[in-house]
Amino acid sequence: MAFSTSDLRFQNCGSTNNYTTNSIFSTNLFQALDNLSKYTALTGYNATTTGNLTGESVTALALCRGGLAPSGCQNCITDALSGIQAACPNQTAAQVWFDNCTIRYSGKKFLNKVDDSVIVNFGDWRLGPDPDSFKESALLLVQTLSSQAAVAEKKYSVGRTNITHNLMLYGYVDCTRDLDNTGCTKCVLTAIDAMKLSCLSKWFCWILTPSCNVQFNVDPVHQDWPNAPFVSSFMLMAPPPATLTVNSTRGGRGKGLKIKVSVGVVTTVILAVGILVMKARKRGMRMDPKSRGNEIEEAEELKRGGVGMRKFMYDLHQLVVATDNFSTSNRLGRGGFGIVYKVILIFFLPDTI
Known part of the structure; x- marks a missing residue:
């Protein structure tokens, strides 16, 4: 399964409340999204709250895939900024996920709070080879990466493991960087539980929540996957x-x-x-x-x-x-x-x- 970095994977227009053009909320949202556009690419992460004194503040967050170059991050953020406004026009809360980044905003202050509600899971119709053994390897991989991501400075981890003598399984886990170790752990454990119920035996699985995402794939669809750190089945x-x-x-x-x-x-x-x-x-x-x-x-x-x-x-x-x-x-x-x-x-x- 090949991904296009400019494709919108999923949107969550989480509020039924709308704002009007030229409103105070609209002005604060424009400032918040402009901040994300200007300051995310260098570090791969940015979060901001604008309009605290207006009574209609906007909190916004942008996160690029860990290890992504600043140019790639900027390209994704640019696409995501256009995508979130097209997918969720005039809504006071929204989040979009692209393959290389996510953007979220809300009229409520959500930073440093875990939101592990599973928004969506993607899965491939194909089963992995030797399903029982495959499920065991996939679970070990995502659990390993989850524990690494929780304590990592940038809250992400990528890795690969053998599933047959000539077939590799690749995985990636990240949390939004406003979370502490405990919050990230809580989020990824919830995502892994959802993975167990829905797609642990599949060729490809991707669990999305507002605060974290967990994925694995037999196909090396990201550039950093073929040379990712190796995770042994018996470490x-x-x-x-x-x-x-x-x-x-x-x-x-x-x-x-x-x-x-x-x-x-x-x-x-x-x-x-x-x-x-x-x-x-x-x-x-x-x-x-x-x-x-x-x-x-x-x-x-x-x-x-x-x-x-x-x-x-x-x-x-x-x-x-x-x-x-x-x-x-x-x-x-x-x-x-x-x-x-x-x-x-x-x-x-x-x-x-």
């Missing part, structure tokens, strides 16, 4: 530089284990953080002496801070919960894999320890 993260501690309670029933988890490279991650998986044992449960001896030995190693090579897997939803939506209060710093967060995991060890 291993090295042990984070953390001190493992076990806090015993009287009776030995609950042991708390504090670890530091680095997120930002993959959303379904495998953490090689040592011997951390212990099966819960109820008091009085029978086990053979050899098995119990092994568990006691492993627990003692944990208490000494020993690290082995067992692995865990977490998905994006679990990481969102574990980090309190990637809260800055849980942020420890930045490492080679991205931002490092503190989480608390609880494990159960044998009662005799």
Whole structure:
């Protein structure tokens, strides 16, 4: 599926209220859209509110596709400015999406607020090869890109992954840059949920919301896709530089284990953080002496801070919960894999320890 950058993909004329020519709102809208035309291309993003003192203010936002050159961004913004006025004439709220940019305006102040209502999803009638495996690869790709976009300075990420030995899947995720990490995460998770219900098995899928968009395609329809960063189906993260501690309670029933988890490279991650998986044992449960001896030995190693090579897997939803939506209060710093967060995991060890 080849795209033309000048094609209007979708419009949302979200208000039934109209403004009149030469009205105060019309004047403020003209100033806001002129601001977008002049100042978006250099950075790929601009947001403005005009007419605060008039009682009929206009908030407007323009966002170009991440990585797009300023000239390409300017071309798209010019087309989108014409497109939004033609598609939604005289409406007090509207948004248009082109392949390389989006423009939104409203009489209500929407900046820094998540709008994750799914406006539309595009999908190809063709199914991806080996649908079950394809769905798994597509989900991993968009989850990975979503977690990267949420913490990126420009709130976007692009990548590719293998689906067969000679076929690649390409993906792209972005959020409007007025959103913080938590807002972007919330938006893209909603988009991915919509993708699961509608087009995860399709050759091509594109979910649009006012605040974010998520897409994948077997065809490399954008210039930066063929050389986009590669996302492996099995990305291993090295042990984070953390001190493992076990806090015993009287009776030995609950042991708390504090670890530091680095997120930002993959959303379904495998953490090689040592011997951390212990099966819960109820008091009085029978086990053979050899098995119990092994568990006691492993627990003692944990208490000494020993690290082995067992692995865990977490998905994006679990990481969102574990980090309190990637809260800055849980942020420890930045490492080679991205931002490092503190989480608390609880494990159960044998009662005799």
